[in-house]
Amino acid sequence: MSRFIARRLFLQTFVLLGLSVLTFVLMFLVPGDPAASVVVWSAGGVSQEAYQAFREMWGLDKPLHEQYLHYMGNLLRGDLGKSMVSNGPIARDLAAFFPATVELAVVSTFFALLVGIPAGIAAALRRNSLVDHVTRVISLVGVSMPIFWLAVMGIYFFFFKWGLLPSSQRIAISLTPPPTVTGLYTVDALLDGDLVAFKSALNHLIMPSAVLALSAVALIARVTRSSMLEVLRQDYIRTAHAKGLRPRTVVVRHALRNALIPTTTATGLMIGGLLSGAVLTETIFAWPGIGRYAVNAIFYMDRPVVMGVTLLIGVVYSLVNLTVDILVAFLDPRIEY
Amino acid sequence: MTAEAEIRPLAESLKSPGMNRSLPARIARGLRAQPTGLVGLLLILIYVGVALFGKHIAPYPYDEMGVGPLLEGPSSAHLFGTDEFGRDVFSRVILGAPISLRIGLFVVVLATLLGSLVGLVSGFAGGWLDEILMRITDIFLSVPAMILAVTVSIALGPSITNLTIGIALARWTIYARLMRSEVLTRKTEDYVLAARSLGASPTRVLLVHILPNSYTSVLVQATLDFGMAILFAAGLSFIGAGAQPPSPEWGAMVAKGRDFIRVGWWITAFPGLAIFGLVLGFNLLGDAVRDALDPRLVE
Secondary structure (H helix, E strand, C coil): CHHHHHHHHHHHHHHHHHHHHHHHHHHHHCCCCHHHHHHHHHHCCCCHHHHHHHHHHCCCCCCHHHHHHHHHHHHHCCCCCECCCCCCEHHHHHHHHHHHHHHHHHHHHHHHHHHHHHHHHHHHHCCCCHHHHHHHHHHHHHHHCCHHHHHHHHHHHHHHHCCCCCCCCCCCCCCCCCCCCCCCHHHHHHHHCCHHHHHHHHHHHHHHHHHHHHHHHHHHHHHHHHHHHHHHCCHHHHHHHHCCCCHHHHHHHHHHHHHHHHHHHHHHHHHHHHHHHHHHHHHHCCCCCHHHHHHHHHHCCCHHHHHHHHHHHHHHHHHHHHHHHHHHHHHCCCCCC | CCHHHHHHHHHHHHCCCCCCCCHHHHHHHHHHHCHHHHHHHHHHHHHHHHHHHHHHHCCCCCCCCCCCCCCCCCCCCCCCCECCCCCEHHHHHHHHHHHHHHHHHHHHHHHHHHHHHHHHHHHHHCHHHHHHHHHHHHHHHHCCHHHHHHHHHHHHCCCHHHHHHHHHHHHHHHHHHHHHHHHHHHHCCHHHHHHHHCCCCHHHHHHHHHHHHCCHHHHHHHHHHHHHHHHHHHHHHHCCCCCCCCCCCHHHHHHHHHCCCCCCHHHHHHHHHHHHHHHHHHHHHHHHHHHHHCHHHCC
């Protein structure tokens, strides 16, 4: 097992290296000129000198491979560089924005599993019943819904019309964010014993995470349903029934354990989808996470920031999937490495 | 039970090429078994009809301002109301249909072609070429799709064409993997070995014997991806990385309507529903097609 993990980490390093080259080349090959876009943005007009000075300062006048090696050299020393737009260190930005995205993704995942797994099981147990059809329709609606539209309509109803939920940011403006321990406002507020801040942070989470969770719920319900159906058809389930076990025991102790293996794999893949979905959700709800940070950076062709965010997401994504693979190996003794 | 249905399991077990894969027949059977697929097909056909004849259906051009009062709610004169320039929202939604359908089609075609080519070569050649191509695929898979697509589209200059390229670049990997695994399975089958032993050239084996028997899973995935591509494109246009105003692209319309959501919900609501209906159509159809072709789900 530890050999498998070592091998995976080793191979993953090369994939991440490739990812860094790809992102770098992508931003270099395209006609967009970061110097032009940033200088125009900051000065309101371009003077030739300002433009040249900017290119020299960021090393944009050097050949591509030199720029890349320079970047990677700094990266190995733990330096992600500075934003071309704000001139602030990117590591600091990521440290500030990443927990916001994690909080959103964790709550959405939790919500997706909490609703998706029972729905999938119920649909499988009563195949072709009303429960099954309703689950099917809801999951199809879930994956077909444009989440940005749902978010805008949600803001219209829950914020403007009924005034039930806040429409943007992570916490009420009147409150000071809790002292940073984990960076997750809800957890930090609880650790601080500040119930008012906790309630506000939770309130701010409801709409963005519900919107983000919608397609994830659909995915989890679908996968759980089909793997449950497959497991229920196996001989050992018939044996368990024949032994005279209570149906509930058969489902929970015998079927569910195996049926949840594909669900575990799907959850790992889903987290990648959530990170993509977060780009839209964070933009709409002005949620200060890395999705919004990345999009703003892309619009300004702020290369070091795009590199930093892409690499961070790449690392997180591969770690999540490695964890999932290890978890699946524990759940399923047939898998050997 | 018809004779055809009785023979089918036998044909399946023979696993010979051609005999068991009348794809249209299997899809048709699946659609009969699952009427929701037919509902999806009907929805898509309605959208295609609207896209083809939109110019005759829409009461006004999409960019003509002042055809009604500004920001007026739905009425008999303007079914979906008017926007901040006094444009007819109903006409704009109608004339947005061909844009989304075209994006969906081009994304799927581009991604399928690129992915299939890579998968075909990778699976057939094997060895170091396979290794290199698959690692490149892994790298593309590890970039978050949204970030890749936005970067490509913004860098090339936000437009519908560049958006299409961006999404296709973020989606070809899945086809490469599907095609590769199909080719790997086919490669060792008797009829391929037979063709090779008869002296058929590698190109001939690949194009005549392997390819025609390998495209099923790619096709199913493509059906499912159609809706995804449309949704994805609308999302990118929404954040400004795709269609630009005054284009009646639905995602861009939702984005514009967002600024006026307090005074005119209809500017946002209707284009969003239009996206939802079309994507739902593709998902209903894709779902039925997948169930029809997934041997594990056949009773």
